[in-house]
Amino acid sequence: MSIIEIALPDGSRRELPEGATAADLAAAIGPRLAKDALAASVNGQLSDLVRPLASGDSVAIVTPASAEGREVLRHSTAHVLAQAVCRLWPGAHYAIGPAITDGFYYDFELPNGEHFSENDMERIEEMMRTIVSEDQPFVRSEHSIDEGLALFADQPFKTEIITSVSTGANREDLAEVDASVVSAYRNTDSFVDLCRGPHVPRTSRLGHFKLMRVAGAYWRGDEKRPQLQRIYGTAWESADALKAHLYQIEEAKRRDHRLLGEELDLFSFPREIGPGLAVIHPRGGTIRRLMEDYSRRRHVQAGYEFVYTPHITKSELFETSGHLDWYRDGMYPPMELDEGQTYYLKPMNCPFHVLIFKSRPRSYRELPLRMFEFGSVYRYEKSGVVHGLTHVRGMTQDDAHILCTREQMRDELTNLLTFVLGLLREFGLNDFYLELSTRPAEKSVGSDQEWQEAEATLEEVARAEGLELVLDEGGGAFYGPKISVQARDAIGRTHQMSTIQLDFQLPQRFDANYIGADNAKHRPVMIHRALFGSVERFMAILIEHYSGALPTWLSPEQVVVVPVRDDHEEYATEIRDLLGASEVRARIEHADEPLGGRVRRAKTEKVPYILVVGDDDVAARTVGVNARSSESPERGVALTDFVSRLLAEIESHGLPEGR
């Protein structure tokens, strides 16, 4: 018998008899690996353990506690879900069931127009556990298109997939797959699923899963096609990993800005006003004012000028800008006035700013012209997508448009990116990566040269910042490339923050130009940019990032002074007034209930500093400092020391020196 040679990830080589499988390889390496092995990665491609290896293959054994391992076991768990549903609802159609981040889903259509309800999850889960305990094998088979169609004759979604495979409709999937063959995985005589694989060897390798929710999902994501029911689940390699994930979900719930917004009395969505339209309460208003004030200050320093524009406009403006052509669905319906004029609420600020630029002839000496506005815009978001402050119908953008010459573009972008990151860091976000969206494949405006130059500049600028850069090939708008700053929050979620967008179209549509040094007309380049994105959404992200415990400089209330008895109130008042004189937001919690209760209230309100003052403090002009950030209170701190500490913290935004 001949010998094959396999390369292992550590660079070593191992010889195996011909016909050996990845399972054999794992066994040859060690019993523990053999027991752990779920699948294999053969020359970078995931494959089943039982597939024979060829000489020269480089093979890595895939184990459960790895990204690939989880992907495989999640995908296999999805099959178990499908089988469970088919057992409980004979005749059910199953569509697709991939592994996704943290879990899997499967889309179904039940017979007789039946629907899952939330209560069914428990039954299905039970059936899944039965299937796991039956220790069914996953057996791969390969079929011709005709065989495949016969095998899945009663599964319309599967037959559609097979047909699309055979016609090569799904190119990217099949780059390396023979379009005349499909594969299937069989668990039992009665359950087989069309699938590329790979899968775990047996169902007993699964088990740490939980069905999370049921949701509607259109077949192929297309609203015009049938709506299926999607069951989402999560699956992990161990009970502990599952538990940790469920805990993480709980943690995210605890931080939900919608709940904290209510608890901390920051904002609300009165139903009298309408979905996605928030009112910001005084406490939330303080946060927002501080955010905006700080942003304004930074923008002034960075050479921006402030402009103000109306909330509504004649339709003509959005006809010229082109928004009515490609953004109409996102706009509130028009208002028809008596004189036959049509007005729209603005979904974007850019055309207004272009008009300011165009209000008189411009010289190259005026450029770059940087116009900033906290611009409130209204967008008619679909009713199902509005969500807290993050997806609303009325919001305020920290919007600016820079008009500059092409020669200035590079410097502007460079400075802009530094500016953005600097500003975001002041709010305590510090884990970023960048995403560059390049020219879309189909239609786009602007010359090749413009695009290339802009993309190259954005890329260069991104690299100069030394941040991770993710390429979103073809993801730019048709009118220009885009760079977006993504930030990771305290629990590792990423949020798209700032966007910087080049625009070759708008100056052209409005025929905006400037007179150059050569005394000829030139077209300026336009840069759209929002740093917070929407002020409301940014506020929501901060609330979640900090679990509502905003840094002292942003806290609606910074200090609560708690006199022990009411004869300490005079001293407490003095402290409050002293702080007030430095614009510190402080209030007194009067001595009409026990100290513990008053401290507790201030704690639940997440006030950064509670100052307890009693006999000792009045005598020595000290305070007892109970800081939000510390486990135990500090007694006898000199009042002057506390004040200077506090002011320094507020001034520095609580960030370390040399930030």
Add this chain to the structure above:
RNA sequence: GCCGGUGUGGCGCAGUGGUAGCGCAACUGAUUUGUAAUCAGUAGGUCGUGGGUUCAACCCCCACCGCCGGCUCCA
């Protein structure tokens, strides 16, 4: 928009085809207190809205509204 869930005093929840309850908050009074809940009392709801079934609906049915989860992470 579509699918599923949900809607009870300001907030968090209970509740049953037969006159609506608890905790917190609020208000009043007492309590004068050294670091996460002092005690007592009072008030507050046409049970999301509109229809229907019934002798009787918060509960059952229908419609609408709001909110929650999701709706191309692709055999």
